[in-house]
Amino acid sequence: MPVSLRRTTTLRKRIIPLLPATLLCVSTHAAKPNVNAPKGGILVRNIQGEPTSLHPLLANDLYAQFVHSYVLDSLVDRDLETFEFKPRLAEKWETSDDGRLFTFHLRKDVKFHDGKPLTAEDVKFSLESVFDKNFGSVHWTPFFEGLDHVEIVDPLTVKVHLKNNYFLNFAAIGSFNIFPKHIYGDAQKSKRLTRELMGSGPYKLERFDRGIRIVLQRNEDWFGFKAPEWRGFGNFNTIVFRFVKDEKIALELAKNGEIDFDYPVRPEIVEDKDLAESLGKSLVANRVENLLPKRYMFVGWNFQQQLFQDKNVRIALAHLMNREEINKKFRHGNSLLATGPTFIQSEYAPSSVKPIPYNPNKAKELLAKAGWSDPKKGILEKDSDGKKIEFRFTLLHSNKDYEKYWTIFREDLKKVGIEMNIKFVEWGAFLKLLDAGKFDAVALGWGGSFDWDPKPIWHSASAVPGGSNFIHYRNTDVDKLIDQARFESDKRTRTGLLRNIYELIAADAPYIFMFNDKYEYYLNSSKIERPADTFAYDIGHEYWWTKQK
Structure with a gap:
């Protein structure tokens, strides 16, 4: 399941001063919760965006999932x-x-x-x-x-x-x-409970201050605090979620002790020597390696728009994104170039599928094959139903930290006669446009999955309002293979089917598949103690506690 829910934005400490060369933490032996961890204190976590709703069934973004994981x-x-x-x-x-x-x-x-x-x-x-x-x-x-x-x-x-x-x-x-x-039995009434959340989990929702924070309080009656398998879990009295999207502001708040945990952060926050030194003694920047499935970034094309219905055009657009330069310039070369619809380290990603390289000449060749020409020496044109159309489109995004990526892309598109407008949209409005199909192209990210089921994102049956196939991708061969793989009990046979699906989707280039991270990056405060830098399958921040003075 993509990040357990639906879609994400491009879009998780005895402390020593942060060194210029960030520590790489690799889990080489089993991490264990501290069953004697002291209770108390506050953890302020920046989740980088505000949930549009907290409804346990209808909330469909990663920000809501962060809250759900504590309350439900x-x-x-x-x-x-x-x-x-x-x-x-x-x-x-x-x-x-x-x-x-x-x-x-x-x-x-x-x-x-x-x-x-x-x-x-x-x-x-x-x-x-x-x-x-x-x-x-x-x-x-x-x-x-x-x-x-x-x-x-x-x-x-x-x-x-x-x-x-x-x-x-x-x-x-x-x-x-x-x-x-x-509480939720009456569907129509419960739909209005966007700022409320009732569960049985280790934390209770205390308040939701729109645009500012969500505050949770420890549920002392949670069954898990008495269960052996959950000892060491949920040690803070209070969890506060902040919604700070601006990276510079978030860093300053963290330096001032107003944010204790920020995850995920972009690789350059951790890898940049000058930036790392500026964090001071109050923060630790972590680069850890674990088995958590990795996210991938993408630019997706709306198949309902005539511009993107030709596969040659979509492949050409992929050839015009200089991912190698973006990776080197902004990600310190620590990301892998994605090749298809799940993370490249997955067993379902065939090594035979290679990243589409930056190649403007190849892009021009494919665009000409699709009927695009440049008679005005500035913008590509094409005849469509007796009318001239120009190659112009708008890319929607919801995270300003990545706008520099899209600026590089825009300039490379301009060189071959394609005009791309970059438009920032706040998250709530962004989701509404996505569900309504009112976009040309979108910049987003998906979480990885150990047991990959492509149906929610790639099956034509999922191309419905509110579904995850919001680009309206359709391929009958992919549909048939997905339907077969979902009910194949033999893991080896199912893996083969899923690899075939991966190859077919990658060949269609419905997205520009951008990056898979090699590592997980996060920042934490010096007042936090951890049982380990990372567990085998996740950071394990639920097992952290306040450092005792």
């Missing part, structure tokens, strides 16, 4: 060292021999933040709400196509009946957040 609980969770499933709301579970029935046994001591008990009714409601048209949560639909119905056995036991053997059935159902029926 799922039936099971992943161990950060082994990546095996471990109990969360469900203390145990069974799977039938044919894989078509999951039985979950809930803990007895779980309460929502308003004091009411979490029961099987809430599990049934949460899972089946995905299909309630009154909610319209279409971004979740591809992951729940295997769900038939949820049977309540007793107040603490549910049986999840499945209608197929989709390979991610257990992961999708087990990791889905459970929310209270008594």
Whole structure:
């Protein structure tokens, strides 16, 4: 599942002074939570953008996911060292021999933040709400196509009946957040709860100050604080989320002690010698290597726009982005050039698929093949239905820190007669334009996935309002292979199918696939202690605590 939810922006310490050469932290042995970590203190985290909504079902951006991860609980969770499933709301579970029935046994001591008990009714409601048209949560639909119905056995036991053997059935159902029926049961009323959030997790929502912050308080009644498998988790009394997008402002706030944790940050924040030295003793810049699937950046083309319907044009545009220069100039060469629709380090990314190189001459050749010429010696033109059209388009983006990337791209496009306007749009308005299909091109990013299912982003069935295939990409061969791969139980065979899908999508060039990071980069305050620089499968900031004086 892309970043567990939907889309992201281009778009996570005994402290010593930050050295000019940033430390590379590689997890060479198992990291362990500090089960005796002291409780208390405040963690102020910059999540770099404001959630458009906190609704547990309808919120569809990464910013909301950050908040959900503290406030909501799922039936099971992943161990950060082994990546095996471990109990969360469900203390145990069974799977039938044919894989078509999951039985979950809930803990007895779980309460929502308003004091009411979490029961099987809430599990049934949460899972089946995905299909309630009154909610319209279409971004979740591809992951729940295997769900038939949820049977309540007793107040603490549910049986999840499945209608197929989709390979991610257990992961999708087990990791889905459970929310209270008594709060969200009326879909129309609950849609208005954009600044409220009720869950059963380790933190409660205290307040949401639009444009400023979200404040969470530790839930002392959380079952996990008594469960052995969750010891060392959730040590801060208060979590504060800030929405500072401007990188320079965020750095100054961090230097002044007003931000304790900023993740993810761009590689140059950590790699630049002068910038690293300027951080002083109050901050540590971290470059860590772990097994977390890596994000990739992209520029996506709206297939509903005539300009981008010709594959030769899309490949030409990819040849006109000088990713090598951008990587060297702004990312210190520490990113890999992406080749296709999941991170290049994935087992589903064939090594035979190579990055499209910067090659203006090849781009000109492809544009001429597509019928574009430059009679005015300045802007490309083409005959379309008896009319002359010029090659002009607008690139929408929502993060000013990356505008310098698009400026380089714009200048290279201009040299061959293509005019690109760069337009910054605030995140909430950006999402509305995306869902309405009112854009030419967009700059965004997707998170990686261990078990890749391309359907939400690349299947034609997902090209609907609110769906993740917002560029309206369609390829019948890709659709057929996706449908086959989703129900292939043999991992080796499924991997082969997914590699074929990767090759077909990469060849269509629906995006300019830009970068995959080699490392994770983050900043943290000197008042924070950590059990390790990183766990095997994530940073593990949920296990941090306040340094004792």
